[in-house]
Amino acid sequence: MNWKKRILIVDDQPAVLMLMVYLLTSAECEVVAAKNGTEAIRHAQKEEFDLVITDIDAPGINGFEICAYLKQDFRFVRTPVIFISDHYWEEDRRRSLEFGAADYIKKPLDGAIFAKRVLAHIK
Numbered sequence: 056m057n058w059k060k061r062i063l064i065v066d067d068q069p070a071v072l073m074l075m076v077y078l079l080t081s082a083e084c085e086v087v088a089a090k091n092g093t094e095a096i097r098h099a100q101k102e103e104f105d106l107v108i109t110d111i112d113a114p115g116i117n118g119f120e121i122c123a124y125l126k127q128d129f130r131f132v133r134t135p136v137i138f139i140s141d142h143y144w145e146e147d148r149r150r151s152l153e154f155g156a157a158d159y160i161k162k163p164l165d166g167a168i169f170a171k172r173v174l175a176h177i178k
Contacts, residue, residue, distance in 0.1 A: 059085040060177045061102070065095040065109040065121060066139065071162060075108065078170045084177075092116025096124055103130050106157075106177045111140045111147055122154045135176040139164075 062084050066072040069090075076086045087102065089095035092113040099107075107125060109118040116124070118138050125131035135157035140147060143161045151159045157176045160169060 059083055060105040061085045061087070062173070062177075063087050063089065063095060063098055063102075063104040063107045065089045065092060065107070065113045065118070067091060067110065067112075067114050071110075071139075071164065074164060074166065075169070078166050079173065082170050082174055084174075090114075092118070092121050095121055099125060099128070099131065104134060106135045106137065106173065107131070108137045108139060108173065111138050111151070119150060119154055122151075122156065126155055137173060137176065 062079055064072060064075050064086060067090050072088050076088055079086050087098050089098055092115045096116060109121050111118040113121065122136045137158040137160060138151040138156050139160045139162060141162045148159050158172055160172060
């Protein structure tokens with residue numbers, strides 16, 4: 056059987072979230088979208104994912120806190136987490152690596168490059 060890869064995406068910008076969902080479902084991934092960190096944690100408590108994409112500035116529980124929460128759960132210890140952000144601050148990039156991020160992608164997203172970078176972490 057060919058199982059679809061499951062991806063959790065966290066972003067409070069509807070247009071960006073819709074773009075990421077479209078790009079990854081077009082690449083035959085199963086995508087669950089969350090508008091904030093609290094919603095993302097709720098999904099993670101009930102479901103497992105092959106990869107998580109989170110905006111650093113997610114409302115409520117931010118991307119770093121989401122990542123820290125996930126990495127404490129044995130189901131997500133090896134799950135790649137990709138941070139995305141509107142800004143490219145070296146401090147955020149450094150912190151994302153300290154939190155164990157697999158990648159750091161700056162918005163606005165280039166659709167083709169975004170999809171390839173994400174899929175590279177789950178193939």
